[in-house]
Amino acid sequence: MSRASEQSRLWLPSYWPTWLGLAAFWLCARWLTWSERRRLARLLAWFHFHCIRLRRHVVLVNLALCFPEKSPAEIRALGLAHFEALVFGLFETTAGWWEPLDQLPPHRIIGAEHLERAIAAGRGAVLLTAHFTTLEICGVYLTARLPVGCLYREPKNPVAAGPMRRHRERVASIAIHHDDLxxxxxxxxxxxxxxxxxxxGKRTPGAEVLPFFGVPATTNTATAKIAKMTGAAVVPYFARRESDGSYTLTIHPALENFPTDNLSADALRINRLIEENIRLAPEQYFWVHKRFKTRGEGYPEVY
Incomplete structure (x- = not known):
């Protein structure tokens, strides 16, 4: 398909809702304060959670599996809080596309020296993290301070893929497709x-079923392999949205004694590290993903 044909396809009626949505977020970025966006996000999340229910079941199942100590009422409350984080994450994402850094909410980066030390060593660094709803806006903060590249996966909707691709190419030092090992x-x-x-979790070559919050889950073991092949430091990084509307980005020291000769132990160590940081702000993790789906034979279907 020619480039002209691809461009004309974006204006098909099936993509009009996406264009309208992008226009709405652009208007919000232009006219609404951040406190007004937060209130609107809570309203939209309440409506989505109670009326549309798309992915609500997945979120509630994930939360119930990972937090068995919580009551059903607490799980529902956490599920609603997660939808608020998801919707507000859309406001954050589009603000990162269209607003300058000095118009975004305040943030702080803790531990930048750990990544700077890895960069100075000249062997590259794997900035180890997980999928949180703050991913996009905190990526803007991080790349404004430090030279960080990314792996990316384009959304299936080509209208949304365009601005996302341009943004990541603009802020990242290098952008690599997630399949380009x-x-x-x-x-x-x-x-x-x-x-x-x-x-x-995906059933890729080398993946193993290991505990995540104590629940068997397909787990990526490639981090240790990549570190061993390249000699790159593995530097944990996690970010969260604070109650006052600011953001905290924390870069931890590079993992010591990593990788080892035990891929399973290395992957389990990463799972536990991710769990610890999810617990700091559980509503902000990406619970809409079917984390416990592709586990193979012998494991019950939970969704």
């Missing part, structure tokens, strides 16, 4: 820092 290895060997989130 050779490109990832080349970048790390070339000294780049690459944002890397191995927390979404």
């Amino acid at each position: 050779k490109g990832l290895i080349r970048a790390l060997r070339g000294g780049y820092v690459i944002w890397y989130a191995p927390d979404q």
Whole structure:
């Protein structure tokens, strides 16, 4: 398909709702304060949670599995809070696309020296993290301070894919497609820092079923392999939205004694690290993903 044909396809009626949605978020970014956007996000989340219910079942199942100590009422309350975080994450994402850094909410970066030390070593760094609803806006904050590249997966909707691709190419030091393993290895060997989130389970070669919040889950074991192949440091990084509307980005020291000769133990160590940081703001994790789906034979279907 020619480029002209691809562009004309974007204006088909099936994509009009996406265009309208982008226009609405652009208007919000232009005219609404951040406190007004938060109130609107709570309203939209309440409506989505109670009336549309898309993915609500997945979220509630995930939360019940991972937090068995919580009552059904507490799980529903946490589920609603998660939808608020998801909707507000859309406001954050589009603000990151269209608003300058000095118009975004305040933020702080803790531990930047750990990543700077890894960069100075010249062997590249895997910036180890997970999928949180603050992913996009905190990526803007991070790349404004430090040279960080990313792995990316384009959304299926090509209208949304366009601005997302342009944004990531603008702020990231390098953008690598998530399926391009050779490109990832080349970048790390070339000294780049690459944002890397191995927390979404898929039945890929080498994946293993390991506990995540004590529940068997398909787990990516590639982090240790990548570190061993490249000599790159593995530097944990997690970000969260604070109650006052600001953001805290924390970069931890590079993992010591990593990788080892035990891929399962290395992957389990990463799972536990991710769990610890999810517990700091559980509503902000990406619970709409079917984390416990593709586990293989012998495991019950939970969704």
